[in-house]
Amino acid sequence: MASVVFQDVVKMFGTFTAVSDLNLEVRDKEFLVLLGPSGCGKTTTMRMVAGLEEVTAGEIFIGSDRVNDVLPKYRDVAMVFQSYALYPHLSVADNIGYPLKIRKVPQDKQRQMVMEVARRVELDGLLDRLPKQLSGGQRQRVALARAIIRTPKVFLMDEPLSNLDAKLRVQMRAELKHLQHELQVTTIYVTHDQIEAMTLAHRVAVMNKGVIEQLGTPKEIYNDPRTLFVAGFIGSPPMNLIDGEVKDGVFTSLGGVRADGLGSANVASAVLGVRPEDIHVLPAGSETANIVAPIYSVELTGESTLVTLRAGAALLTVRADKNFVGDFDQMVEVGFAPGRVFLFDRQSQDRVDF
Amino acid sequence: MAHRRKSIGIQRIAAYATIAAALVVTLFPVYWIAANSFKYDIDIFSIPPQWIPANPTSKHYHAAFVERPFLIYALNSLIIAVSTTLVSVVFGSLAGYALARFQYPGRWRYQISFWILSTRMMPPIVTIIPLYIAFNHLGMLNTKPAVIIAYTAFNLPFATWMMKSYFQDLPVELEEAAMVDGDTRWGAFLHVALPLARPGLAATAIFCLIISWNEFLLALILTLTERSQTLPIGIAGRVTQYNTYWGEISAAGFTACIPIMIFAFVVQKHLVRGISFGAVKG
Amino acid sequence: MTVSIGAKFGNSFERWFERHLRVLMLAPAMLVLLTLTIFPSIYMIVAAATRISPNPDLPWQFAGADNFLRLLTDEQFHVGLWNTLVFTVFAVGTEFLLGLGLALLLDRYIRRLNFLKTILMLPMMLPPVAVAITWKLIYEPQFGVLNEIMFRLGLPLQAWAGDVRLAMFSVIVADVWQWTPFMFLLMLAGLASLPDEPYEAAAIDGASAWRQFWDLTLPFLKPIIAIALLLRIMDTLRLFDLVFILTGGGPADRTKTLSLYIYQVAYRFADPSYAAAISLFVLFTTVAFSTWFIKRMRLAD
CATH class of the missing domain: 1.10.3720.10 (MetI-like)
Structure with missing residues (x-):
């Protein structure tokens, strides 16, 4: 068991900076998710822990050991790859047992451990098969079994669920979470899927362009986004972000959105953020309406109705009651939930507190 | 493009005839060297050529x-x-x-x-x-x-x-x-x-x-x-x-x-x- | 269940070995190739610029460009050059047209017939020496198969490889027999990789089969055609084995290629300096031609 510490870590590919000046401590036994769009440096960060990429500058520690120059085999980490990376020429049993074979564990002990792990991930009937004879979900389990057969200091998981179909993904997600809880192994998990991040993580590090934008619990990330990027990236449908200006605590946009109660803030190019579920449809003629706008489209999702309004050039999404009824171009008045409105500075991309 | 079109009888026949001809042209020289290697000298020199060795012999293999x-x-x-x-x-x-x-x-x-x-x-x-x-x-x-x-x-x-x-x-x-x-x-x-x-x-x-x-x-x-x-x-x-x-x-x-x-x-x-x-x- | 891997971070040799693996794995091949190409190249340049005495005890004399100037007046060299060019143009041209034609005709019929395809590929893999003696046997004026066919058709008998007018033709036919399969195979591979959609779109647009061939098939095939031509031309420019056995360069030097001439200069006339000069000429023309061709066809990728 160990923590993983990044100290001023930089990774360059030629002149391209993949990760710049990363500082992060993954605590012992923690499930940390690196979340971000593709190309944000999250996979590179993980690969540096595994030793598959060299660190350009800075230091990485696993436990108390500085591992910059340590070969992957001595880092005692286990990795689950997006493509599973099962050895196609080896049977399921040999795939799972490969880390033991390399470590020259006695044959009978190997067999016993493989059986044990296979039972745990429900693969015990398939040990003689080759990877190509397995379904996607089964392959995923083999990759998992290979990672957990020796209890490593750190688990690294690179989008392990992205090749599964939607239903299986939800099921495996729960299994993964339970497994990590049982094994109590520090885990770094890379994904671009915010639902995975929210459901699995103790803490989430949201990355963008090689930088960690925000590090916090899923709740913090969702309820208290510190930057414009985090605000826009987390949540589905995403937070409404409306460009406008703030004068003496009053926000106005060209599209007719008006919000007050923003303290005494003054921001020339401001972005107002409010989540769809924090916008409420008001009865006609309501005085507290933040905007009155025509309906652009109405989508029933089952547990609620997504109503999109046209506010000037911008579109505003509202999560309304599932019984909401409205027609195209019908005028609707909506209001923002008090205290659930965020203000960002377009220039610095940072939150403006008020 | 021939191969994208629907099959036409004549084309098919022409194709198979060409394959057959190509096979003959390809294989004949190989056959001919094999055939001659099993002929007595006198049969190698015979005019007209002896298409199939009349008296097969392994004499030349022995010699070589x-x-x-x-x-x-x-x-x-x-x-x-x-x-x-x-x-x-x-x-x-x-x-x-x-x-x-x-x-x-x-x-x-x-x-x-x-x-x-x-x-x-x-x-x-x-x-x-x-x-x-x-x-x-x-x-x-x-x-x-x-x-x-x-x-x-x-x-x-x-x-x-x-x-x-x-x-x-x-x-x-x-x-x-x-x-x-x-x-x-x-x-x-x-x-x-x-x-x-x-x-x-x-x-x-x-x-x-x-x-x-x-x-x-x-x-x-x-x-x-x-x-x-x-x-x-x-x-x-x-x-x-x-x-x-x-x-x-x-x-x-x-x-x-x-x-x-x-x-x-x-x-x-x-x-x-x-x-x-x-x-x-x- | 924790399983350790022994020494904590491995020994220093292992670390050194891993770190330098990219050099260590490349090194053996690079050393072999460097020794076997750099040394000969330097030797050739030095040899071409000197006059090497047949007596090994005498020192080499600097000859400057003398050996290269000889190329201008050496009629045998001109004959060799001409023969090589004629051979290249007619052999490669015929192989290409035959190979492309056969591939277009047979593409849809032969795809699944791997066994047949392999038989058709056989000639190019056979030892050139065996091919040469086979054709020598076929061309034999007295008891050869070809003259038997001429006789049956009521045509005049020929000396083929031994005839001044027909020798080059005979060599070309043998080469065409051996190497048309090469063109055929590459064209077939090219045709098999063609996408279907553009043809469907063209058919809907009303393009005739002939238009589709010019507008779609040829442009799609262009890269593979270029590679096939380049590989074949580089081979024909160095033609040796076939003529060595089939005609020995004769009759009357009608089939003497540059390679054959270099061989004669070096070993029969014992003039390695001049042979080196001709070799360098061949090398430079080959390199110049392939560079030009690769650029022209935009094959650099």
């Missing part, structure tokens, strides 16, 4: 392989081809893997790959004179190692490129998984990449065998005695200005073709990749 040193030539060919192939495939796999997987500063990877390929394009006649002189100095003329070294120079670029292309087809995550699981990079190459590249290794090896087995010019210049002469040189030696020993060279020539015909079926799937790297011609 028992009375004359064609067995030694064949053995030399075999030893030289196998040694060249071993060296080329081992060195070629190492270099091919390095070029497929590792980063080199700047454009070095591209430069080195291209340079290796370009050595393949050198006409053999250009390098043979210096090699001849070097081997002469070293007292290595008329030895098998000299021929093996020369052949390696011509097979290695090809083997490297071919293996590089096979390694590039393997997903790199497999080797990375092996490294995280506890292997070194070298171990991942040995335990994962190499076993997975086995079909490529086999195809590359067979192409090297064919090139070396068929080669003529280098052997002609580097070998003068039967201690190191190969089958093609032995055959050419029986084609003189005054007399051509038809039966004998047919027997030896057909024998030289047999392993190739077997190999051709083994590598059929890899043929395109092999010839686009210039494998087939020595």
Whole structure:
């Protein structure tokens, strides 16, 4: 068991900076998710822990050991790859047992451990098969079994669920979470899927362009986004972000959105953020309406109705009651939930507190 | 485009007729050398030609392989081809893997790959004179190692490129998984990449065998005695200005073709990749 | 269940080995190739610029460009050059047209017939020496098969490879027999990789089969055609084995190629300096031609 510490870590590919000046401590036994769009440096960060990429500058520690120059085999980490990376020429049993074979564990002990792990991930009937004879979900389990057969200091998981179909993904997600809880192994998990991040993580590090934008619990990330990027990236449908200006605590946009109660803030190019579920449809003629706008489209999702309004050039999404009824171009008045409105500075991309 | 159109009867017939004609034209010369190798001299010279050997005999095979040193030539060919192939495939796999997987500063990877390929394009006649002189100095003329070294120079670029292309087809995550699981990079190459590249290794090896087995010019210049002469040189030696020993060279020539015909079926799937790297011609 | 791997971070040799693996794995091949190409190249340049005495005890004399100037006046060299060019143009041209035609005709019929395909590929893999003696047997003026066919057709008998007018033709036919399969195979591979959609779109647009061939098939095939031509031309420029056995360069030097001439100069006339000069000429023309061709066809990738 160990923590993983990044100290001023930089990774360059030629002149391209993949990760710049990363500082992060993954605590012992923690499930940390690196979340971000593709190309944000999250996979590179993980690969540096595994030793598959060299660190350009800075230091990485696993436990108390500085591992910059340590070969992957001595880092005692286990990795689950997006493509599973099962050895196609080896049977399921040999795939799972490969880390033991390399470590020259006695044959009978190997067999016993493989059986044990296979039972745990429900693969015990398939040990003689080759990877190509397995379904996607089964392959995923083999990759998992290979990672957990020796209890490593750190688990690294690179989008392990992205090749599964939607239903299986939800099921495996729960299994993964339970497994990590049982094994109590520090885990770094890379994904671009915010639902995975929210459901699995103790803490989430949201990355963008090689930088960690925000590090916090899923709740913090969702309820208290510190930057414009985090605000826009987390949540589905995403937070409404409306460009406008703030004068003496009053926000106005060209599209007719008006919000007050923003303290005494003054921001020339401001972005107002409010989540769809924090916008409420008001009865006609309501005085507290933040905007009155025509309906652009109405989508029933089952547990609620997504109503999109046209506010000037911008579109505003509202999560309304599932019984909401409205027609195209019908005028609707909506209001923002008090205290659930965020203000960002377009220039610095940072939150403006008020 | 013919092959995109709906099947038309006439076209189909024309196609099958062409295939049949192509097969006859392709196979007749091979058949003819085989047929002649089993004829008595008098039947070889008969006018009109005897299309099917009337009195089949193995006399010429006996003459070539028992009375004359064609067995030694064949053995030399075999030893030289196998040694060249071993060296080329081992060195070629190492270099091919390095070029497929590792980063080199700047454009070095591209430069080195291209340079290796370009050595393949050198006409053999250009390098043979210096090699001849070097081997002469070293007292290595008329030895098998000299021929093996020369052949390696011509097979290695090809083997490297071919293996590089096979390694590039393997997903790199497999080797990375092996490294995280506890292997070194070298171990991942040995335990994962190499076993997975086995079909490529086999195809590359067979192409090297064919090139070396068929080669003529280098052997002609580097070998003068039967201690190191190969089958093609032995055959050419029986084609003189005054007399051509038809039966004998047919027997030896057909024998030289047999392993190739077997190999051709083994590598059929890899043929395109092999010839686009210039494998087939020595 | 924790399983350790022994020494904590491995020994220093292992680390050194891993770190330098990219050099170590490349080194054997590079050393072999460097030795076997750089040394001969330097030797050739030095030899071409000197006059090497047949007596090995005498020192080499600097000859400057003398050996290269000889190329201008050496008629035998001109004959060799001409023969090589004629052979290249007609052999490669015929092989290409035949190979492309056969591939277009047979593409849809032969795809699944791997066995047949392999048989059709056989000639190019056979030892050139065996091919040469086979054709020598077929061309034989007295009892050869070809003259038997001429006789049956009521045509005049010929000496074929021994005839001044027909020798080059005979060599070309043998080469076409051996190497048309090469063109055929590459064209077939090219055709098999063609996408279907553009043809469907063209058919809907009303393009005739002939238009589709010119507008779609040829442009799609261009890269593979270029590679096939390049590989074949580089082979024919160095033609040796076939003529060596089939005609020995004769009759009357009608089939003497540059390679054959270099061989004669070096070993029969024992003039390695001049042979080196001709070799360098061949090398430079080959390199110049292939560079030009690769650029022209935009094959660099």
